Amino acid sequence: MSNETYYSILGVSKNASLAEIQDAFAVLVNKYPEDTDAKTNQKLRQAYEVLSNHERRSTYDSLLAETKPPSFTATIQLSRQKMSMSDTAQIFYLLVEITPPTDLLRARKPLNLCLVLDRSTSMQGSRLDSLKTAVNLVIDKLAPDDLISIVSYSDRAEIVLEPTHIHNKNQITRGVRSIQASGGTETFQGLKAGVQQLHKTPLEQYNNHIILLTDGHTYGDADLCIELAQTASATQIGLSAFGLGDEWNDKFLDQLVAPSGGRSAFIQEPAQIIDFLQERIQGLGTIHAQNLRLKKAFPEAITLQYGFKLLPYAQPIKLDGSEISLGNLEGKGALAFLLELLLQPQEHESRITIPVEITSEVSHQNNQTQKIHKQIQIFITENPPKAEPPRDIVKAVRMLNMYRINEKVWEDIEAGHVGVAATRLRHLTTRLLEAGEVQLAQQANAETERLANIGELSEEGRKRLKYGTRAMIGQSMKIEEPNDSL
Known part of the structure; x- marks a missing residue:
């Protein structure tokens, strides 16, 4: 078998205890005795000798990790690979598509989801009614091992639902039904409570995400919200934010989701809430790699001017810092982004190397860090051939x-x-x-x-x-x- 390991030979998982390994070996070595199947018996003994020894097993696990195929691949396209010598700057584009291997598309970690819902006075009536209906319907999109918690907020936060599994549907419905509109809008209170709810479970065992829904401006706490979003992102908590109606601050929501590479969106009518929630939860249901980020290591001759995420949803990319947050590789499709680059004046023929290094934590590998590093080159010549961009x-x-x-x-x-x-x-x-x-x-x-x-x-x-x-x-x-x- 091409993917055969000592674990598969003994028929145990990579996390098997010593007792489980001993039991599996005892059964199999009797099933395949040396005098009737020497080859299989020898393989069983080799596997057991390594896995039953703590030091040898640790060394073997390290070797396995190094030889694993990549959990995502990157395809890179340049708008122009050959550019002309010039005394003026030239713009070109870099398009990157990131995809998981097809044999890993079904791998998933359970979702630890918190809905943070604005219940200020402006939400009363059809907005809050539609929100309650949508929440009760979209919980059916969650898997049995997923967790959901719900926080409502105005000028203070209220825990509507502690983290619970979907089989407690009546409890979820009662909690949602109890939400009443009143008060002003202080988003920090809701987000802070949402982060606290997510932290009630071991974050490393889940894909952790907050979905915020609001219809108004937050009052005096925008900086605190953005700081909290940055802190949450550092602990593997993602954030999506939906604005309902036209009285909320779209720039604020874009800034709020930027640290984790999340999504912000505009919900025009209350009846559309369910569609947006269903689509977002469906994407979060299968996350292959978390916290993808691009290292900013461009050569001196090249300046990064603009970045935009194209897939799985369109969203501006924040370019501050030494790394660019790209979000998660989720759902059935790819993650793609476009960079606008500026080549400084080049008066001589040369070759410029652009490093592209993408790092992530792989969900199905216990959040092990994985990097893909590629180098692409552009050539500066006096008379480059004309070529159509991709x-x-x-x-x-x-x-x-x-x-x-x-x-x-x-x-x-x-x-x-x-x-x-x-x-x-x-x-x-x-x-x-x-x-x-x-x-x-x-x-x-x-x-x-x-x-x-x-x-x-x-x-x-x-x-x-x-x-x-x-x-x-x-x-x-x-x-x-x-x-x-x-």
């Missing part, structure tokens, strides 16, 4: 540019450049129509008229455009096979 990069950049145009509009308005913002919005309207996004184009056109009349955008329109163009990226980015893998 289709995936062209598609990603085209979609991403519409999102970035929308973000630039808001920056222009904040800087007082209303005329420039209106011009960008008209350009965005045209681009959206060309892409077949009629509803978003109509929204952009309506905001252009509003901007011309009163000099500002509506909060609802701004969020529709921001998250609408962001969703276009994820919906369109199904990575094709690259022409050349690096």
Whole structure:
């Protein structure tokens, strides 16, 4: 057998106790005596001699870990591999797709999930009713060994449900039904209580995640929330955040999920809550590798300007620090991200090496750290041959540019450049129509008229455009096979 190990020879797990190893050997050595099956008997004795000795077993386990196949692979595409000598800087793109081996797609650790739910006064009525209905329905998406806890908050937090397994469905339903809307919005109180609930179980045995749902601005505690999200991420706790309606701070939610590479999203109508929760829980249900991060080790001639996660959901990437958080490798698909890089002026022919090092903790290997290290090269020549960039990069950049145009509009308005913002919005309207996004184009056109009349955008329109163009990226980015893998 190509994957045969001493553990498989004895038919025991890698975590088997000495007594289990002794019992297995006793049964098998009698089943395959030396005088009738010498070859099998010898293999059994070799396996037993190693696994029954603590020091030899430890050495053997280390060797096994070193020879294991990678738990994820990375495919890298460059927009241009050969670039011209120039006295001006040049932009190019790097697209990375990370996938798990097919034989590991079914491996999973149980989920330790905490729902942190805004119950401030603004949530009363259809919003809170839809939220309760959605929570009661989505718990059926959890596996029997998953844990769920629920925290509601306004200006203080309330523990609705301590960590429990899904078989206590009546208890979960009663807890959700008891939530009543009142008070203001202090998100830190809810997040702090949510982190505490997750810590009631051994974090290393679970995939740990908080889903926050809110409909308003948090009051005076945004910095505390972001600091808590950073601390939680360092202990393998991920965070997703959904904003309901148009009165919440989208920049705050993006900052909140950035440390763990999580997702933020805009829920326009209460009836959509269930769809967003179901989709997110489905992705969290199978996590192959946690806390993927890219080491920032670019050569001096190259500057990282922008990063965006494309799959499994579209989300800006925070570029601060020595490592870039990418989130988890989850669900059935890949994790893909795009980097915009700037090559500084190059006046001589040269070859530049770009290291790409991705690190993660592998869920099915007791959170063992795994690294993939690749080196890609770009060549600076006087007359590089013309070459079309890979289709995936062209598609990603085209979609991403519409999102970035929308973000630039808001920056222009904040800087007082209303005329420039209106011009960008008209350009965005045209681009959206060309892409077949009629509803978003109509929204952009309506905001252009509003901007011309009163000099500002509506909060609802701004969020529709921001998250609408962001969703276009994820919906369109199904990575094709690259022409050349690096």
